[in-house]
Amino acid sequence: MTNKLKITFLLGIFMMIFSSNMNAQLKPGELVDGIAAVIGDEIVLESDVNEQMNYAKQQGASETDKCEFLENLISNKLLVYEAKKDTLIENRSAAIKEQANAKYRQLLSQFPDEKTMLTAYKFRNGFEMKNAIEKIDIDQYYGQAKYQRITEKADVTPNEVTDFYNLYKMQLPQVKDEISLAQIMMYPKLTEAHKEDLIKRLKKIKQDIAGGETFESQARIYSEDEGSAANGGLYKNIYKGQMVKPFEAAALNLQENEISDPIESEFGYHIIQLIKKSGKVYDARHILLKATPTDDEVKTAKIKLDSIKGLIFAGKITFKDAAFKFSDDKKTKFNAGIIAGADGSDKIERESIPGSISYELAGLNKGDITAAFEDEDNKRKVVKIIKQEDVIPAHQITLETDYNRIKQMALNKKRNEMIEKFVNSKLPTTFISIDGRYDKCNFKANWKKESIKK
Numbered sequence: 272m273t274n275k276l277k278i279t280f281l282l283g284i285f286m287m288i289f290s291s292n293m294n295a296q297l298k299p300g301e302l303v304d305g306i307a308a309v310i311g312d313e314i315v316l317e318s319d320v321n322e323q324m325n326y327a328k329q330q331g332a333s334e335t336d337k338c339e340f341l342e343n344l345i346s347n348k349l350l351v352y353e354a355k356k357d358t359l360i361e362n363r364s365a366a367i368k369e370q371a372n373a374k375y376r377q378l379l380s381q382f383p384d385e386k387t388m389l390t391a392y393k394f395r396n397g398f399e400m401k402n403a404i405e406k407i408d409i410d411q412y413y414g415q416a417k418y419q420r421i422t423e424k425a426d427v428t429p430n431e432v433t434d435f436y437n438l439y440k441m442q443l444p445q446v447k448d449e450i451s452l453a454q455i456m457m458y459p460k461l462t463e464a465h466k467e468d469l470i471k472r473l474k475k476i477k478q479d480i481a482g483g484e485t486f487e488s489q490a491r492i493y494s495e496d497e498g499s500a501a502n503g504g505l506y507k508n509i510y511k512g513q514m515v516k517p518f519e520a521a522a523l524n525l526q527e528n529e530i531s532d533p534i535e536s537e538f539g540y541h542i543i544q545l546i547k548k549s550g551k552v553y554d555a556r557h558i559l560l561k562a563t564p565t566d567d568e569v570k571t572a573k574i575k576l577d578s579i580k581g582l583i584f585a586g587k588i589t590f591k592d593a594a595f596k597f598s599d600d601k602k603t604k605f606n607a608g609i610i611a612g613a614d615g616s617d618k619i620e621r622e623s624i625p626g627s628i629s630y631e632l633a634g635l636n637k638g639d640i641t642a643a644f645e646d647e648d649n650k651r652k653v654v655k656i657i658k659q660e661d662v663i664p665a666h667q668i669t670l671e672t673d674y675n676r677i678k679q680m681a682l683n684k685k686r687n688e689m690i691e692k693f694v695n696s697k698l699p700t701t702f703i704s705i706d707g708r709y710d711k712c713n714f715k716a717n718w719k720k721e722s723i724k725k
Contacts, residue, residue, distance in 0.1 A: 308341065310345055310348040310352055310701065311349070313349075313352045313410075314348075327340070342715065345718060347414045350413070350690075351417070354416050361416075371401055374408075375397065375401050380506075383501050384502070418690065421689055422686040427681045431685075432677055433670065436681075445665060445666065446667070446673065446676075447621070447622065448620065450618075450619055450621055451609070451659075452610045452658065452659060453590060453603070453608035453610065453658045456654070456655045457575070459568045459571065459652060460571070462568060466535075466540075466562075472560060473540055488503070490504030495559050496557065499556075503556060506555055509522075509552065511552075515537060521541075525545035527546065527548065528545070538559060539561040541558065542557065543557045573645070577642060579593050583640065584640075590640070590658050593608075594608030637659060640658045694716055695716055698716065698718070698720065703718055703720065
């Protein structure tokens, strides 16, 4: 029972299954190694089981029972199988196929060419790899959709939360040192002179192309877009809505082979060449010069943030209102600047905080605000001030201090019980075959359909 609780409540069985992303599933140099189970017309690969075990270990699980992980995956495949037959679940096959193509292009941008990528991932061709990505996304979509359909009415009363706590309190984990943080983040603004210099450089590149240089060669020399520079600035099969709006608007207003004037986006300044356009899909090359701020521009942003901090301390504006008014971080500005933890709450384990931020927080008490400091966000220079909203020392979980956390655990348990009930109801009518290597597993559900002795 102890191991079951660890898997269920610390990792969350179904959240664990759904959280492995496509890159975790497709690691360079790995091959699938056989079928572990068949459920209806769905398949669980042996490599799927190993991936889930590795993910659990990365999340801190000290005990990993391979049989238990296989059972979780079989349960999920049964949900996928049933979801595809559920007329109330939207068929998103076309959208998922487009999404798989986009992920394929994203992966391709990390390699010098398609052949290198296919070799790294052990696929014979692009069609095979796209199909693999599409299958993973389909499983994730249908599994989640059916899980939500089955558990949508799940709820727990205060009495049920208390009963859950009293039953499992000796097995619940200790909470590590945590803090709550809020931030105001700014992208340093470029001076007009700096902007004009970037535009001037792009105009010169465009002029050189008109004079005989190829767009492809100039992109390889000058573009600062790591995803496309080595490929001559080329992005293929771009779907409408995939790129940032300024890029797309400029690209789609061009004629084939025409080159745009310099345009500005959140990444910097571009010139774009439309290669071809067909319906909702187009190919384009671009050359990007990043809007990387100078030391003086960073210093100016720090001064502005420190002045905002002064207004907060003077009581002229609250941190919440300042975050909404001044922060460039869309993830936090509408939520009082609060930085979400790994579980989506406002609590963050202290040991998980990056060293650069821990340094700025050193010596701060509850309610204190750091001086403005330089940081990085999505490979862009930013300037921040951070408020230490709360400090929560390590402690054993109790109803008094962690009611919402315990409520979520109790709710997860009820949801899992609803899933188990649904799965058991489908066992008699669903084809299930499990590889012989798992003959000694003692599954919770009767997957092997063994006769029950009276």
